[in-house]
Amino acid sequence: MTSDPIQTPRNSYRHGDLRGALLQAGLDMAREGGPDAVVLREATRRAGVSPNAAYRHFADRQALLHAVSNAALGMVADRIQVEVDAVATGPDPRADAHAQLRAVGEGYIAFAREDPGLFRAAFSVPDNLQNANDAAKAGEAGLTPFQQVGRALDALLAAGALTAERRQNAEFLAWSAVHGLGMLVIDGPLRGLDERMIRSATDRLLDMVERGI
Amino acid sequence: MTSDPIQTPRNSYRHGDLRGALLQAGLDMAREGGPDAVVLREATRRAGVSPNAAYRHFADRQALLHAVSNAALGMVADRIQVEVDAVATGPDPRADAHAQLRAVGEGYIAFAREDPGLFRAAFSVPDNLQNANDAAKAGEAGLTPFQQVGRALDALLAAGALTAERRQNAEFLAWSAVHGLGMLVIDGPLRGLDERMIRSATDRLLDMVERGI
DNA sequence: CTTAGAATGTGTACACTGTCCACAATGGCA
DNA sequence: TGCCATTGTGGACAGTGTACACATTCTAAG
Incomplete structure (x- = not known):
């Protein structure tokens, strides 16, 4: 299974609610695999954004996990x-x-x-x-x-x-x-x-x- | 602190008790950092052996963790x-x-x-x-x-x-x-x-x- | 004692991860 | 209008698990 929700490719440079999207992705991953399955890069992929974008909203992976x-x-x-x-x-x-x-x-x-x-x-x-x-x-x-x-x-x-x-x-x-x-x-x-x-x-x-x- | 117990460089090709050494290393790592801290490569390093040697004794990281x-x-x-x-x-x-x-x-x-x-x-x-x-x-x-x-x-x-x-x-x-x-x-x-x-x-x-x- | 083959360790390689740095696009406010 | 803080991108690096082919050594059968 690829990591591709219906996710429109986003027409504007800004995401709108990247923090929320990353959190949601994190929750999805945690749901299927527990804490170890929440992976920063994968979250950004699901949000349709480059890996580093996450760092504008979470200090590091641990911070995302904390939010999750x-x-x-x-x-x-x-x-x-x-x-x-x-x-x-x-x-x-x-x-x-x-x-x-x-x-x-x-x-x-x-x-x-x-x-x-x-x-x-x-x-x-x-x-x-x-x-x-x-x-x-x-x-x-x-x-x-x-x-x-x-x-x-x-x-x-x-x-x-x-x-x-x-x-x-x-x-x-x-x-x-x-x-x-x-x-x-x-x-x-x-x-x-x-x-x-x-x-x-x-x-x-x-x-x-x-x-x- | 580097990862260097007194560990003699081992003069023979065979380790003697690699499985035991890896397990011990795993326990040491777990003691200081919990399950996430038990890292295959680090264990082999501490045992003074190449990364892949571990696979002769444990199917994968999970198997080592299980033993730990x-x-x-x-x-x-x-x-x-x-x-x-x-x-x-x-x-x-x-x-x-x-x-x-x-x-x-x-x-x-x-x-x-x-x-x-x-x-x-x-x-x-x-x-x-x-x-x-x-x-x-x-x-x-x-x-x-x-x-x-x-x-x-x-x-x-x-x-x-x-x-x-x-x-x-x-x-x-x-x-x-x-x-x-x-x-x-x-x-x-x-x-x-x-x-x-x-x-x-x-x-x-x-x-x-x-x-x- | 030799020697084939099973065990065990090495080297190289790949995909993937978290994270750093410099740069680019954008939106809001003076 | 134009500045600049915010947010996203690109490229890079070290570190990880693990696969595959190869090297060394031990052991047991002849």
Whole structure:
């Protein structure tokens, strides 16, 4: 397969939105091959532009990868939001809060399974707590995945399902569990397990989080 | 720093143990730069041999990386074993079993923190359940990390601290939690947290596993 | 002990990558 | 209108993985 989307040859010297085009190309490449597959030159090729043009918008390959990572995290947030929004709220705020936290986990794992390449790309760039709430990593709702977990935990606290002490830094625990499962499912020992096994593992993992947080 | 270990220029045409030398070089590179830093040509350079010589021992770069990954997993196993062996056994087999499981987690996290590059390399190669017990991934005690978790869980079962039903596939849960924490600590949002924070997160995570498994 | 052939290492070559530098086209603003 | 900051181009270089043909050495069969 050649690298040729329908891409009109561009009639003006300027591209118009090269940065966006490169990012999109990067996302496409990451989707099919993970972080290692995002290649600067190939991105410029897909954008119909010379290799060096990329350097007007990204300091280097790593910077492009970083942008891809951020965008992918935004997609994770969107996928999570789908699950969260689908939660039917009932009369019991406690149950609602639990369901919300589970939904976050479900969305996270769903994204990892549906788009393993993007998932790996999302976490291929070293990060830290300061940047975890960077708006560039947010989904359409304006929240980063990390913040979504936080919201769900806040809801648990508000519903009285969690003491203030346990609430403290609980995102680390929930996040670790779900992130670990995601990694193991896409290219760890759990890879290739059938749907049923993975569903079961996910359910039990979320049980563990609920019970153990 | 140039790439020049004391490496005698080798007087015979044959190397003697080129495969081993390449693997060692790969491990060295992985240690300082993670999986992406393991470069075929550089490995041959360090072994004092021409680039193509590597192909007599590894099908391609990926094969070398795979070998590095396996060896690194063996080191994880060794690090875990140190913690497990350090557990003082008491009169209560139940408490002992719990302590053993915690030790596995502690060792895992310790390795990730002490050797993040090797840790990342260890999990950079797609794997699956069939291979999780491959002897090539085992440490000196002959167990792979995955098997070590299994042993600890078996001990919990034997001590009556876990029902047979809960024991089933419990490695997935424990592994996910610990693996996730490891990843987040070395280059996720938890990166750069101070010693105390990480200790606390580890302790609470292991609490969660004990309680929630 | 010789010698054929299997193992192992070398040399040359190619396509591809990231990135640097000097130059060209363009668009907006004084 | 004309200047100049922005954005894209062209050419170049070092470094990478890997293929192919060739050289050296070890080993085992006669």
